[in-house]
Amino acid sequence: MKPIITCIQLDIKFGDPASNYLQVEEKIASAVESQNPTIIVLPELWTTGYDLTRLDEIADDEGKTTKQFLSKLAKKYKVSIVGGSVAKKTYESVTNTMYIINNQGEVVHEYSKLHLFKLMDEHHYLAAGNKKGLFKIDGVNSAGVICYDIRFPEWIRAHMTQGAEILFVVAEWPLPRLHHWRTLLISRAIENQCYVVACNRAGLDPNNEFAGHSMIIDPWGTVIAEADETAGSITAEIDVKTVKKVRNQIPVFADRLPEFYD
């Protein structure tokens, strides 16, 4: 079965997890009803937005609430979820953490953002992760990274050389750098000959206007679905066999010469 992927481009309510859980529940229900997706993707920090000064109060304790919430919806609708990311509080720190839930409602992986974005003060409030975002979703080897991570092609490549065929990107990417967002995502798809599924947020917070433009890009670099700047969703069916076809046509992975790269 070919994956049908929906990105939900939310307008996140700043610092208001209760409202955001509610709107995500409604938007997942309506995406399932109208688009029949097999995989749903949410944006970065969708429970709290960038309300970093209040994380002590509003971050999710060990991610428990989010994991239960997404598992329940995944099971109810038999859909896999790339659960954007949330602020996860532990005894030691708060991380910007993505949960991957399969269509049985099981949490199959969690990835914490490796590269913290200083321009949005992340380094003052969040701790970086230390593990790759590699997982299988609906049988497809995939990678998941968070926003600023896409500026580090070597980090993405480290996932791709381990066999990932879809790169999921979840983000809160501001409008003034929309050109970078589109160019970096298309470049990551072309250089890695993979699908890129990128879910950004829409709307405003007290410091930023966000770019929207969630995108689904094929391994040739063609944009097959793209949102505008407003809240909404995009959906596309993808054919994972295209990854092998493109990798056979131009054998970039076989032609790498890593011994010259450092």
Ligand SMILES: NC(=O)CCC(=O)C(=O)O
């Ligand atoms: N939330 C983020 O990591 C934003 C990254 C960003 O805006 C960039 O230009 O990079």
